Every structure is written in structure tokens, then in C-alpha cells.
Amino acid sequence: MAPLRDLLIVTPHSSGQLPADVLWGMLGEAMFDTAAREALLRRVFLDGDPYTDLLYHLPGARHIQAPWSRFAADLNRERADRADNGVLKLTSFDRDTLYPPGFVLGEEAREDRLRRLWDPFDALLSAEAPRSRLMIVGHAMAPHGPALGHDTGKPRPAICLMPGTAEAPTFPLALWPALQQAAEQAFAPALAHSPDPRVTVGEPWSTDTLSRVHGARAGIPAFGIEFNTALYLHGGQPQDEQLRTLNRGFIAFAGAALGLLA
DSSP: OOOGGGEEEEETTOOOOOOHHHHHHHHGGGGGSHHHHHHHHHHHHHTSOTTHHHHTOOTTSEEEEOSSOTTTOOTTSOTTOOSTTSSSOSBOTTOOBSSOTTOOOOHHHHHHHIIIIIHHHHHHHHHHGGGOSEEEEEEEEOSBBOSSSSSBTOBOOSEEEEOBOSSSBSSOGGGHHHHHHHHHHHTHHHHTTOSSOOEEESSSOSOOHHHHHHHHHHTOOEEEEEEEGGGTEETTEEOHHHHHHHHHHHHHHHHHHHHHTO
């Protein structure tokens, strides 16, 4: 079996931090108000992929974790993506505004933010991915599709694997059934009490941008994985034993996924 150093684990949405200039754009003078600032930071953290840096931690593997919130710059989007849910978002996933009325992100400010926040992460991943045998991109998803998305209001499975499409797989197509089976076995303790214990392939998403772009760029297999936040959050608060159970499952699953490529 390949050593764990051959495995690169990426969590592009684990941070809830915002640079001061982005905080100023969202809050203005209120960024100096501790209650207002902390409320915003908590909001963007929970609307990201909370605690995924912990959930996808595997001792011995290599990790790249986002330093900034996806609401500063979404590192799992193409640089030129200007959609509502693109690289620089103006609203939360509930379509609540993040900026005051009349705010406009001009072209110069847009390019400056991408150059400072998006480009360094892309460069780091471009350097690290070719040193890897497998890249896993770890995400978390809300229990139901949000207003900003393609599956609004629909319930989501416990775990979603994103190995690409049959026409454009990012992980070898012949290994998809074995990958799904490995996930079902590894995460069985975490799924036992889930209202929807399914491990899906391609539902609600078939791929993530980082797997598609950097897997191809580096010439390595890659796939994304989504944990339903209902597996480990209650009222926005992490449940310690459930975090541990999911992480133990991921350690077993990641090893099995790497072993499939032997």
C-alpha cells in the first residue's frame, strides 16, 4: 500500500476568517464592535464547511487548508466564475446580503482580492498536487439544499462522494463501486443514527472544482467528499463524539481509497 505521504487532503472551506478589508466592506465601522464582528464571523463560519479541518485530519498525510472564509474568496471556484455562487459571493447561501445597500465590488477591488487570496492557494495546490498519488477534497453540506444552489429545499444524504462524471471521471470509473463500498463500511458507525444513512455517488454533486482542475493539472486521481452537517452539528454546536466517530471513519476510508490505487 502507498504511504500516507502520497495522500493530499484539501479543505477549501474550513476557515471562518475574513481579512480586515473584507470585514470593513461588510460591516464598516461596526467591525470594531466585538459583538457585531463575532456574530458575522460565526455566521460565515457556519455557512462554510465548519470543522472540516478536524473531520478530515489524517496523521501522516499532507494537508492544505484554506486560511480564509469562502465568503472572502471561494477557493473551490474558477477564478473567472462570476455567478451568484461564484468565486466572490455577495450573499450567504440563504441569499441574505453580506454587504450594505449600494455596495459594489469594482473590477480593481475584485482583481486585488483574487490576487491576494485566491492566487496563493491555487499556486500552493499546483505545487503540492503533483507530489501526490491521490487528492481528496473534504467538504460539508447543509442538511437541505439552500436558496443559493441547484437543489433548493431538497433533503441531502449523509455522505456524498464526488468522483466526477462517467464522461469525465476524476477518479477511475471502474473503482467507483469499490470506493462507495469502502465509504459505507468505514462510516457505518457514524451513519447508524442518521435519518438518511445513504452514501451517494454524484448526488447532489458529481464533482468539485478543485478535484476536476487540479487532478487533471497534476495528472493524479482526485475526488471530493461531503459530510452532511447533521451528522456532527446540533444547533450550530459541534458534537464531540460525533466528530471523533466521523474522523475515525475518514481515516479508515482514506486508507482504503489510497489502497484501491495500488
